[in-house]
Amino acid sequence: MPYTPVIPGSSAIIHACIKFPVVVIILGLAIALPSLGLLSEPVNCTDTMITFTFDTGHQSTLTKAYPILSKYGYTGTAFVPTDSINVFGHMSSGQLLVLQNAGWEIGSNTVTYRDLTTLDDAELDNEVSESKSFLERSGFNIWGIASPYGKYDQRVIDQISSQYVYHRTSDSGLNDIPLGDPSYAYEIKAVRVTSGTSVQEVKDWIIRAKQEGKWLVLIFYKIDEQGEDSWSSANLEEVVKFAKENDFVGLWRERLLLASSTFKR
Numbered sequence: 001m002p003y004t005p006v007i008p009g010s011s012a013i014i015h016a017c018i019k020f021p022v023v024v025i026i027l028g029l030a031i032a033l034p035s036l037g038l039l040s041e042p043v044n045c046t047d048t049m050i051t052f053t054f055d056t057g058h059q060s061t062l063t064k065a066y067p068i069l070s071k072y073g074y075t076g077t078a079f080v081p082t083d084s085i086n087v088f089g090h091m092s093s094g095q096l097l098v099l100q101n102a103g104w105e106i107g108s109n110t111v112t113y114r115d116l117t118t119l120d121d122a123e124l125d126n127e128v129s130e131s132k133s134f135l136e137r138s139g140f141n142i143w144g145i146a147s148p149y150g151k152y153d154q155r156v157i158d159q160i161s162s163q164y165v166y167h168r169t170s171d172s173g174l175n176d177i178p179l180g181d182p183s184y185a186y187e188i189k190a191v192r193v194t195s196g197t198s199v200q201e202v203k204d205w206i207i208r209a210k211q212e213g214k215w216l217v218l219i220f221y222k223i224d225e226q227g228e229d230s231w232s233s234a235n236l237e238e239v240v241k242f243a244k245e246n247d248f249v250g251l252w253r254e255r256l257l258l259a260s261s262t263f264k265r
Helices: 011-015 036-040 060-073 093-103 121-137 154-161 182-186 198-214 233-245
Strands: 024-027 050-053 074-079 105-109 144-146 166-168 217-218 258-260
Touching: 024 121, 060 074, 060 093, 060 233, 074 093, 093 105, 093 144, 121 144, 121 154, 154 166, 154 182, 154 198, 166 182, 198 217, 198 233
Parallel strands: 050 074, 050 217, 074 105, 105 144, 144 166
Antiparallel strands: 024 258
16 A cells, blocks of 8 residues: 655655655665754755665674764664674664664664575565564664665565665665655665775765765775775775765755655555
């Protein structure tokens, strides 16, 4: 049946971001805003926006990334596999609540972080449904999901779109502002940042997003840890500072709004 998410009370001004005056959909990804004062002023949603997302629920999201983003007035989105919560090296439920209470968004990274395209229907349903249910029972507001390893197909999208407001992919690229066609909410592009990614490469994406007036979503995994999916806190701070210096804007804490006539949940 058609579904219209409830707009958070603190988001009265976000109506300024609706391009078409029809039914509003809330899109979860917490869009970074370097000045909290903008909450009391009109917001121009044609401006360039940036979102910092952190996958796999590693503790360094809280201990390393959170202080850096906070220093520059930004928030982020943490996608977590529910089976990793409270596991050594990963965030606990209490730590995730600290992030949510600070304005971060918590999203699903499924239950066990498996390639969803390889699962049978029952397994797929469990990975998508149970992760959302568990997080909501734990006190989190869940709008979105990021598919593990960036793997998805139409069957996966059909399962996700029946339960979530959006799906962040790992398809490299920039997003239009606003997304327009609501189906794009399940094909949100992003740029992965790993040990082999240079600071200049990320800055180049930021410059391109600004030049084209696009929405850039960045994917990080571990900060100051071992492995190919780790990035240094010094690099992260340089990029976050660069984003602020380039006046990236958005809606702090709450949601980018899309216009659509209907939405299934």
